[in-house]
Amino acid sequence: MSATKILGLVRFRNLRTRLTVVYMGLFGLALLLAAIAVVTAVTNSAQRVVRDEMTAAGAVYSQLWTARSSQLQQGAGVLAQDYGFREAVATNDEATVRSALDNLRARQGVDGALILGVDGYATTTGLALDDAALDRLFTGLESGQIESGVLAIDGQAYQVVAAPVNAPVLIGWVVFAERLDAAQMRNLEQLSAIPLSAAVVLNRVSAPTGDGPITVRTPDGPSMRLDRPLPSFDKAAPADLVLTYPLKRAMRPYEALFWWLAAIGVAGLALLMGGTWALSRGLTRPISALDEAVHRLQQGDYVEAPVTSADEIGRLAASFNAMVGDLRDREARLTHMALHDQETGLPNRLSLERQAAAQADAWVVLFGVDRFEVVRNAIGYDSMARLLAALGGRLSALADGAPMARVGAGALGLVIVAADEAEAVGIATRLAEAAQAPLMINGAPVDIALTAGVAGRGAASSDLASPVDRAAIAVDQARAARRMVAAFDEAAYGDPGDNLSLISELMTALRDGDVTLAYQPKYDFRAERITGVEALMRWSHPRRGFVPPDLFIGMAEETGHIRPLTEWAIRRAIADQKTMAAAGHVLTVSVNISGRLLSDESFADFALAEVAASAADLCFEITETAVMDNPELALHIIARFAEAGIAVSLDDYGAGLSSLTYLKQIRADELKIDKSFILGLDQSSRDALLVKSTIDLAHSLGLKVTAEGVETPTALALLRGMGCDMAQGYLIGRPVALALLTEQLAAPVVELDLARQA
Known part of the structure; x- marks a missing residue:
């Protein structure tokens, strides 16, 4: 992973620290690479020197081995060719043989000498051979393939040379043996320019190093090793001259250099840290001031950043200050726009x-x-x-x-x-x-x-x-x-919010039967009996109790639910009319129709179909103002009702802006005077005059007149005298359920009392 990637993984809270760390990291990386290069170069150089020295030492050791072997072979050959010695060997004169061997061993400076006969019998001096060593020696000499080499005697390596004794045929060998011990190895080590370690290794396990030294791992660390194979009397147990040299010993002269390099690197890092910190502080101080100004701007505080130089940072601060001024002015304008009306x-x-x-x-x-x-x-x-x-x-x-x-x-x-x-x-x-x-x-x-x-x-x-x-x-x-x-x-x-939920609850109430129709009787002056009733909706809410019709009917009109409510009322009124007829009371049932439905042709089709299918005697009560939204369509639908035999009554006449134009155009059968005129009929002559003129006007147009709000016998008598056709109000009867209305109609005393009061 590169230094840039490593530094990218580190998060810094300020630029000063980041610059310092980045520059120190880069400088440290450069120092590290330089140190690696120096150490590598020095190590390679030291290894090359050691390798050359070891190669030279190996060549010298090989020459010394060859020279020593030749020297010993010459001495053995001289003895083997001596006539008296050959005669002593041939006659088994052991004393003479031993004396000759001792004399020659002393002159040659070897550790042991012996005469080995072809029959395997050996006479030794200065050295005792074990049977195994004697067998290996005899085997090697008898084969004729080796006369000089390494022989292991009691686990100790010996340089052994032999010369044949012929008299004139081969009767044995003169053998010299020189111990290859630590003292001998030190003598060899002293011949090298570097302090090598020499040893003769028997029964070699590792592969030989070949012609040159190699680097191996030792308990003392990495070392250079050179193997020189030596001739051996035992082919199954090769022998090597092994030269080793620890590399740390070769690097010891350079340790001072390495310490100096490390000290220089640390000092350079310290100087760089101080210089970079000072430089970055000078660079980041205006940036920090600009950052602080940005944070305060984010919090709504319009402060300007100090401009301390003319370089890029100074120009950036100047641009920031210009932006702050623009933002301040823009926010002031936006705030004014947000808090003020644009027109006034x-x-x-x-x-x-x-x-x-x-x-x-x-x-x-x-x-x-x-x-x-x-x-x-x-x-x-x-x-x-x-x-x-x-x-x-x-x-x-x-x-x-x-x-x-x-x-x-x-x-x-x-x-x-x-x-x-x-x-x-x-x-x-x-x-x-x-x-x-x-x-x-x-x-x-x-x-x-x-x-x-x-x-x-x-x-x-x-x-x-x-x-x-x-x-x-x-x-x-x-x-x-x-x-x-x-x-x-x-x-x-x-609570309008609570009232809004009434509509969904009203639709549920229609399905559950919580909405019912109450009927208020209408008294006919000429027939002197009740000939009709007006169907009025009643809703008993399980939580609110009685809900005023003006509330839920008005909301149904506003929310578009008035049609399913009216359709239900028409079906219910037709069914109740049949129930009353079965009880012997043939009455006209009046149903209020919302003005919003007078512009709905599909509703008209529904109403006409229901009346035609049931042959019901219904009267649709509408307000005069119901035709104002779409007069042409409303008058057309009213005409369809009239042609189908459905009586049309103009409800609440006089309560609004009554228009003679609409009164002339609407095909109505009845005019209902609003109760606001009837309630004060017996107390106000103006109300009496208005009611009388309205009755005369309606009769002139061929309309029957029904007075609403009749609550006193005096008002009833006055209406009879004015020629009113029908009366409706609490004096006649309050709105009651169908069962109670049927009971009241069954009592003849009702008709008699009304006639007497009139």
Whole structure:
């Protein structure tokens, strides 16, 4: 693995340390490579010297061996050719033989001498041969292949030479033996220029080294070894002259050099570390300052890095400072955009919420511009933006300079400090009244009217914890109550989140039978009896209890679930009508149809098919305003109902913006006067006049009239006198379940009591 890869695996927290370590690592690597090269070169040189010396010593030893062998052979040959000695050998004159051998052994300086006869008998002097050695010697000489070599006697190596004794035939051999012991080896070692170790090895196990020395492992470490094979009288046990020299002895003269190299390397590393540290410190100080500035910038602190030089680092710091300035300006612009309305330049909702969150006793006052869309369409979008900006300035001035924020399309808000809700409402009322003066826009006065909502913080766990949301709802509540200022009424607002789950629960209730129909009777003045009933939905929730129809029917209309609800009501009403007929009560059943279904041809097909299949006597009650969304299609569907024999009743007449145009166009059979006129009939002459004129108008158009909300006998009598056709209300009967209605209709006293009251 390269140094670069090794350094890449190390993680540094600062550049200064990294530079120091990298440079030291590279320098150390260079020193290491140089040291390896020097040591390798020195070692190779020392080994080469030792190899040459050992090769030379081996050659010298070989020459000495040959010379000594020749010398001994000459001495033995002289003795073997002596006539008297040959005669003594031939006559077995052992004393003469032994005397001659001793004399010659002394002159030659050998350790032992002997005469070996061809019969294997030996006469020795100075040396005793064991039988094994004598057998090897005799075998070698008898073979005629060796006369000089190594012979092992009692485990000790001897240089042995022999000369034949002929008289005139071979009768034996004169043999000299010289011990190759440690003293002899030291004599050989002293002949070398280097302190070699010499030894004669018998029964060699390892392979010979050949012509040159080799490096081997020894207990003292690596050594050079040279093997010189010697002739041996035992072919099965070769003999070698082994020269060894420990390499550490050859390297000893260079140890001082190596120590000096190591000292120089350490000193160089230390100097490099100091120099690199100082250099890197100068280089990394501005970089560290730039890094610190970047971290502080990341935390939102716009600081500039010091520019300490004109080089690349200095230019980088200058560029960074320019970037910081641009970021500061850009963030200021983005912050302004995030907290201000782009059309008016006023603070926005987020700004208002921050102001409200910053004060514990803060109250949010929202001012809604009444008829905002009408005014905007009249003066244009740009002029409306200028109007809101001017209105915001006026309200801010009236509120002692409090910042005014634009919260919605036509809503402005500010934060006030008040001790309680009453004080906050009082401040809001004063501001709203004072601000409703005309504003000059494009040189023309524009009248404005304001509705204000006041709210404080809600519970943290509430969906409406934000005072801005609560104030916006308070504006709607004020408009619904037709008041200028209103505080947020949490009880009136209820729990819309919980109400949203009603729709899915309503569909389940339809399947489980928790939704039922209650029937309210309708009294016929001319027949003087109950001739019809209105089907009204009732839902008993297992957790909420009784759920008002206005709540779940209105939500069903908004969420698109009104059709399955109405289809169920039609089927249920048809089935209940058959039950009442079977009990002897033939009544017309009125079912309310949502205006959203009057633009649905497929619903009309369903309703007509159900009525046709059951021959039911139904009346569909619709509101007059139901035809406003799609008048052409709604009038077409109503006409289809009329042609199929289904009576159509205009419900809640007079409660909305009644139109004679629609009254003329709708093919209706009945007109139901809203209960708001009937409840005050016996107390208000204006209501009586309106009811009488409505009855006359309906009769003129061929419509029957039903009055809702009849609760007193006086109202019933007045309606009879005005020519009203039918009455419906608590006096006639409350909405009840089918079984109870059947029981009530079975009692004739009901008809008699109503007739008597009328």
